[in-house]
Amino acid sequence: MKKKGLWILLIVLALAVVVYFAFFTGKGEKTSxxxxxxxxxxxxxxxxxxxxxxxxxxxxxxxxxDDINASGGxxxxxxxxxxxxxxxxxxTETVNIMNKLIEQDKVVAIVGPVTTGPTTxxxxxxxxxxxxxxxxxxxxxxxxxxxxFVARVCFYDSYQGPVMAKFARENLxxxxxxxxxxxxxxxxxxxxxxxxxxxTELGGEIVAKEAFYAGDQDFNxxxxxxxxxxxxxxFVPAYYSDDAQILLQAKAMGLNAIFMGGDGWDxxxxxxxxxxxxxxxxxxTHYSSADTSEKVQEFLKKYREKYNAxxxxxxxxxxxxxxxxxxxxxxxxxxxxxxxxxxxVATKGLTGVTGEFSFDEYRNPLKEVTxxxxxxxxxxxxxxxxx
Numbered sequence: 116m117k118k119k120g121l122w123i124l125l126i127v128l129a130l131a132v133v134v135y136f137a138f139f140t141g142k143g144e145k146t147s148x149x150x151x152x153x154x155x156x157x158x159x160x161x162x163x164x165x166x167x168x169x170x171x172x173x174x175x176x177x178x179x180x181d182d183i184n185a186s187g188g189x190x191x192x193x194x195x196x197x198x199x200x201x202x203x204x205x206x207t208e209t210v211n212i213m214n215k216l217i218e219q220d221k222v223v224a225i226v227g228p229v230t231t232g233p234t235t236x237x238x239x240x241x242x243x244x245x246x247x248x249x250x251x252x253x254x255x256x257x258x259x260x261x262x263x264f265v266a267r268v269c270f271y272d273s274y275q276g277p278v279m280a281k282f283a284r285e286n287l288x289x290x291x292x293x294x295x296x297x298x299x300x301x302x303x304x305x306x307x308x309x310x311x312x313x314x315t316e317l318g319g320e321i322v323a324k325e326a327f328y329a330g331d332q333d334f335n336x337x338x339x340x341x342x343x344x345x346x347x348x349x350f351v352p353a354y355y356s357d358d359a360q361i362l363l364q365a366k367a368m369g370l371n372a373i374f375m376g377g378d379g380w381d382x383x384x385x386x387x388x389x390x391x392x393x394x395x396x397x398x399x400t401h402y403s404s405a406d407t408s409e410k411v412q413e414f415l416k417k418y419r420e421k422y423n424a425x426x427x428x429x430x431x432x433x434x435x436x437x438x439x440x441x442x443x444x445x446x447x448x449x450x451x452x453x454x455x456x457x458x459x460v461a462t463k464g465l466t467g468v469t470g471e472f473s474f475d476e477y478r479n480p481l482k483e484v485t486x487x488x489x490x491x492x493x494x495x496x497x498x499x500x501x502x
Contacts, residue, residue: 151193153450155180155440156216157433158227158237160204164356167382168429169229172251173199174422175433176226178414179441181421189445197437198222202233209233213240223450224248224443226436229429231255231302238265247456249439251432254378255301256309259477264452266459266478268435268469269378272302275399276309276352278484278502279375282397283348284317286498287373291322293346295337295361297353298326306352306377322346327357334361335368342370354379359388366392373397381428386492393489400485401428402469403496414468428469435467 157176159169180195188194198220202208209228216222217240225241225248228234234253241248242262250258250267254275259265283289292314297303311321322344325337338361341349349372351361358380365374373395380398404415404425414434418426442465443458444450465472470482486497 151188152196153189153193153444154196154198154220154222155437156212156220156222156225156227157197157199158202158209158212158216158225158233159199159229159433161199161201163203163205165204165230165354167355167384167427168252169201169204171382171427171429172227172229172433172436174418175251175414175426175430175435176437178417178421179434179437182417183438183441189441190448190450193450195437195441197226202228204230204233206233206236209236210240213237213244213246217244217246222246223452224440224455226251226433226440228253231258231305232300234258234265235261235301238262241265245456246452247440247443247459249436249459251436252378252429253302254306256305259479263460263478264456266439266474268439268467268472268480269401269432270482270484271479272305272377273309274479274502275377275484276306277313278486278500279350279377279397279399280310280313280319281317282486282498282500283350283373283375284314284319287348289319289347289373291320291344291346292348292350292375293323293325293341293344293372294321295325295327295334295341295349295351295353297329297357299329300353302377302379303352307350310350310352331357332360334364338365338368338370341372342368346372348373348375350375352377352379355382355385356388359385359393362389362392362396378428381487381494383425383427386489386494391492394492395489397486397488397497400487402431403485403487403499404494405496406485406499410466410468431468435469435472438467439465439472 161169180197184194200212229252231253234250238261241264247264254272296307323341376398378400381400446458447454463473483499483501
C-alpha cells in the first residue's frame, strides 16, 4: 500500500509539472487565452488633472471591444476582456500597474499609457518584459525609440508642432509669436521646441518664451511679459485645464493675440472652463467631430449613445489603439506577445476612426493632422493636412 501511494503521489506531481509548463511559459511567451478569453490591459489617468484624456481613451477602448466581440471576437471566436487601470497620470502608479497586468493578469498586450511621462516609464518595462504596448495619445518624440515593443496611434510632437507653425505663418500670415509652456512637462516642452523651430525656419520671430509649473493657477506674470512684446500669436502647448485658465486671464488683461495649441486643447472642458475666451483659438488634433466621414460619424453615434457625452480626441484614439491590437492578435494567429508585436510592426493600411494606419521605422503612424478652432462655442474643423 505504501508503494502504491508513493506512485500515485509521483503521478500527481508529474501532472502538476506538465500543467505548469503548459500554462506558464517564459517572458514573451505568456498567453492570455483561457476559455476563449484574450486579456488586454488599459492604463490611463481616470482621475487627476488629465482624467478627461484617460476616461475618453478608456471609453473608446471599451467601444472597440464591444464592436469586436459583437462581430465574433478574434482567434476563432475568443472574446476580448479589457482590464482597465487608473494610473492617475503618475509614473510610480504606472510601474505598479504594468507589473500587475504582466505578472498577475497575464495580458497579451496593453493599450496605454495615455500621457508622455508614464508612457516613457512603461516603454522601458515593455521592452524588458517583451510586452507590446500601444499608446493612444502619448506624443513625446522619443517614446517609441525606447523599445521595439512600443507603438502609438497618435502623431508625435515634432509631427504636429510644425503643422501649427506653418498654419500660423502661411495661412494666417502671422510674423511674430510668443510661447507659454509647462517646464515640468515633456509633452509641453517638446511641442514648444518643434513649433519654435518651424516658425523661425519659415521667417517668423519668437518674441517671448515664458514658462510655468504644473499646478500653477496664476499666469498673470508670464502673460504680462508676453503682452509687453505685443505678439500676433501665443502658442500654449499645455493641457486643457491650464489652457482654460490662461485664456481667461489673457482676456481679462486685454491681451490681443491669437491663441494656439496642440492636441492637449481638444477637450470639451476647455470650452466649459474658458467660455467665450476660447473663441477664435486654433489647435492641432487627431480628428474632428465635424468630419463627415462614415467612420467618424458611426463612432460618434455609438459613443453618444453609450456615454451620453461628446468625446475628445482621446476617445477615437483609444478605439483605434484597441482595434490595432485586435487586428494584430488575429494576424499573429495566437495570443503570444512577441508574435503580436511583430504583427503590429507589419501593420499597413488599417483604417480606424482617426485615419489609415501604416508605421514608420519607429512605429509612429503616418497620417493626417487635423487643425480645429472654436467657433460660436463649439469645436469646428479648419483643415486636415499631411506634414
